[in-house]
Amino acid sequence: MNRILKKRELTPEIAWLEVEAPRIAKHWKPGQFIIIRPDKDSERIPLTLVAGDTTRGSIVMVIQALGKTSRVAVGKQEGEFLADVVGPLGEASAVEKVGQVLCVGGGVGVAELLPVAGAFRAAGNYVTALCGARSAAHIILDAELKQAADEVVWATDDGSTGFHGNVVQFMAAWQASRPALPALAHVIGPIPMMRAAANLTREWGVRTFASLNPVMIDGTGMCGGCRVTVGGKVRFACVEGPEFDAHQVDFDELALRTSAYRPQERQALAEHQCKVGLNS
Numbered sequence: 001m002n003r004i005l006k007k008r009e010l011t012p013e014i015a016w017l018e019v020e021a022p023r024i025a026k027h028w029k030p031g032q033f034i035i036i037r038p039d040k041d042s043e044r045i046p047l048t049l050v051a052g053d054t055t056r057g058s059i060v061m062v063i064q065a066l067g068k069t070s071r072v073a074v075g076k077q078e079g080e081f082l083a084d085v086v087g088p089l090g091e092a093s094a095v096e097k098v099g100q101v102l103c104v105g106g107g108v109g110v111a112e113l114l115p116v117a118g119a120f121r122a123a124g125n126y127v128t129a130l131c132g133a134r135s136a137a138h139i140i141l142d143a144e145l146k147q148a149a150d151e152v153v154w155a156t157d158d159g160s161t162g163f164h165g166n167v168v169q170f171m172a173a174w175q176a177s178r179p180a181l182p183a184l185a186h187v188i189g190p191i192p193m194m195r196a197a198a199n200l201t202r203e204w205g206v207r208t209f210a211s212l213n214p215v216m217i218d219g220t221g222m223c224g225g226c227r228v229t230v231g232g233k234v235r236f237a238c239v240e241g242p243e244f245d246a247h248q249v250d251f252d253e254l255a256l257r258t259s260a261y262r263p264q265e266r267q268a269l270a271e272h273q274c275k276v277g278l279n280s
């Protein structure tokens with residue numbers, strides 16, 4: 001059982017939770033993740049480790065309410081408990097000193113970008129964070145990102161603030177106004193966004209890493225749920241990733257595999273909403 005020490009509602013759909021987990025706080029590295037069960041009868045869901053504090057013995061996770069399990073987690077309040085939190089899992093981000101690093105995040109991916117941007121900056125790089133949100137009201141963690149990166153700029157789908165368009169269109173516009181290419185790019189977000197960002201940086205000839213989000217079950221390399229194809233080879237994202245060379249990832253297969261359980265996910269959510277509606 002892991003106690004929720006603090007909760008912030010970043011948007012009506014996205015919650016920031018600081019959770020007691022002293023051993024994870026001690027050992028985690030940017031790019032790694034945890035697997036949680038909000039309740040003891042919940043399924044397991046993977047979440048990025050956004051921050052850790054060894055003094056408070058706590059970690060931070062940022063959760064978007066998507067289907068049943070993430071909604072149960074987002075519905076938890078301060079003082080309540082998560083049934084379990086396992087981690088740190090996966091490999092840390094490959095952080096090196098290269099010069100200028102472009103960190104690109106979309107949606108809740110912006111939260112996942114935060115520790116990676118901070119690690120690149122701490123390694124002596126100049127870090128630009130290009131972030132995408134649906135509208136000004138959906139922008140999250142802007143202040144925290146400004147602490148982690150040298151430069152933080154936003155694109156919104158509806159143009160309510162920043163660049164009007166999606167974050168990949170923003171990447172193209174941003175680069176067009178610059179004299180030189182970044183040395184490296186890191187992308188995190190929805191699959192179509194990562195695929196489009198990888199296609200663009202391939203044209204630029206800029207090395208790019210993507211943090212992948214396949215369905216994960218055990219997180220230990222045993223179940224095969226998180227199988228992805230990278231450079232024609234089968235890889236298990238939970239133990240060999242979640243970060244891979246974005247130019248080598250088979251995003252079509254990833255998109256197919258993440259949508260494999262949609263009917264069951266829709267059914268689980270409908271049953272959950274029905275029960276919540278009946279207050280049972």
Ligand code: FAD
Pocket residue numbers: 033044045046047048049061062063064065066067068069070071108111112212213214215216217242258259261262265266269
């Ligand atoms: P469901 O309705 O069951 O599923 C909705 C969609 O979520 C599915 O179609 C599928 O694409 C995805 N999904 C469902 N179950 C899983 C699963 N077990 N593993 C992976 N994806 C799944 N989300 C955040 O909000 N914040 C994060 O920091 C974050 N970090 C992640 C880090 C990694 C390494 C991975 C793989 C995923 C991460 N996700 C994160 C995505 C998060 O795990 C899913 O949104 C969550 O599992 C959805 O579960 P659900 O029951 O609410 O939704």
Ligand code: FES
Pocket residue numbers: 215216217218219220221222223224225226227236237238239
């Ligand atoms: Fe089971 Fe990766 S989640 S092998």
Ligand code: MG
Pocket residue numbers: 043067068069265268
């Ligand atoms: Mg689910």
